[in-house]
Amino acid sequence: MKLEAFLSSCILEGWKDSILTLQNTEKVYEWSENLGIVRRCIESIVDKILTLQQRPGYGKKRHQSSVPKDWWTEDVSFLDIDIFRCIIAAVKSTNMLRPQLIGEALHVYASRWLPEITENRPNESSTSQEQDSPGRKKKILETTVGLIPADKGSVSIKFLLRLLRITNFLAVSPVTRAELLRLSGLQLEEATLSDLLLPARSPNDHDQTSTDIDLVTMVLESFLRQWRRQTPADESQLLISIQKVGKLIDSYLQVVAKDANMPVQKVASLAETLPGIARPSTMISTWQLTFISRYGAAS
Template structure:
């Protein structure tokens, strides 16, 4: 098989074929590199992996007009290579992207596009809750593999601020929380997201919740975390220098967050503490006006009020506590209104002329400069007189609810009471 026996043996012919045919074509180089995974150690020792990667990188860096691509197109886009290399293993993909980045020939946006295409192919479809068909068909959708892919992609993001979109970063962060990636990866995604938060749109923030235990429609925790990170950076910049651009920036974020609140307020399953916490995250300077905030709060209260058909027997303790928190004021007001209505109807109807027969009275009394609601029990003088007990005949001033007597009238009442009591004892 070697040239030591005779010229033109198999090894020489294979080398000529590999160099002139495989490495010269784009598709052949990618497919060959993809197939080396089956016998990776053998291919690595023979230098096949290294030479295929070098060939692919060289063709990526070649201007599209000079690239030898089998599929002839009228105009070749700059990102023509991103989809083909997305089929490769994550380690091979990392080697290619790292080599391309090191040359500083391509724009950072093209590197970011390659990362986006690869993430959409191998990770969960970030707009759906089901796995991507390409990953499911290959059986490579294990959480461990996806964590590794996600961490590698985050490590390859260029330092340029505009290399990837804020929407892509937020979707990666949402998926990172779901997969439980390393804290370093989460921190980096959070930092990059907060740096580009000014470019975010309302649709970008409407990320679905991925936790199976969370019944809410939108991931408000993620939005709150990114917002807090943005505010920390904004405060550091504000302490260093105050400018109109920083003020416009916080106003823009404030208006966007209030618009987001108006959308999530329609979710009846959103807990009160999450909704309130998101409102309080923004500083006062971020809201020059509160129109959208008032609309959001009004919408949220209406949704909570209308959510009365839920079977409470199947609710969790947290849901019971949250529902009680939102309805306690409404219930108390209803009770007070009902009590006031009963007293009013009695006053217009068959109300007794005797004092103390008006039922239960609610009086506001001050204790330590605070008004407290206290109930006083009424009594009937006629019943107490028939019993003839001294305790029943003791008329205390505070028990005569709703009657205002001066000192002279009160003395007359006491004298009448004493005479009645003495006559009762003589009998």
């Protein structure tokens, strides 16, 4: 059969050809799927991800160690979310790649199609109005979360928090939101202060003066629920963990306490959520001094 011969000799042998073919089948997806083109291309791509040490045509003169292991993540990020899901699910099922590499592929894909999670948003979007629709973004977000490997640290806490933030604007399912809260709480101790300083308003609102303290409070509550359920052999690790989070939250409180637009009740609520064991020192903290100077006279 001519189609089979063409696929085998011209399309499936090449990496870029398989990618381009899948991109072009989006407009005639049902026809392409019935002919087996989609399945064959996906299988070819998955096989190359698992077996090739570098991107075809990357440059044979370069030393092997200089080739990044995530060479394939950028190319597959151009594909439709359903095709991308099939590729990642197939790769995950083999257990041949590190979870962090799967996580990197998810990060690259989400950053391309959900510019709200990136710090430097492009001035002009290359996607069509349909591709940029809230419904499509919701599907991409929910699919991305569903593909995150179970291994702790497969994606960064910064990535998780940014995904969690935009759930407020995309009306994602409660299951997706709950999973992001769980994962964010699980990795909260890995966060930095800058990771927590996320704007509270919609990405389309340019007046982003306050940070999303509600999100931080929810993630802290998630962390505490999971922390209290732990039963490690060495209890000192539990103490180290919660005191690390306590130091992080106090640093965050020091920043938000200076925000004139931040309701005092929210600052107090976050401060009270943190248990006393998280603060090893009985000395008054900097954020408390700021808090007292701002609101003490009014109380």
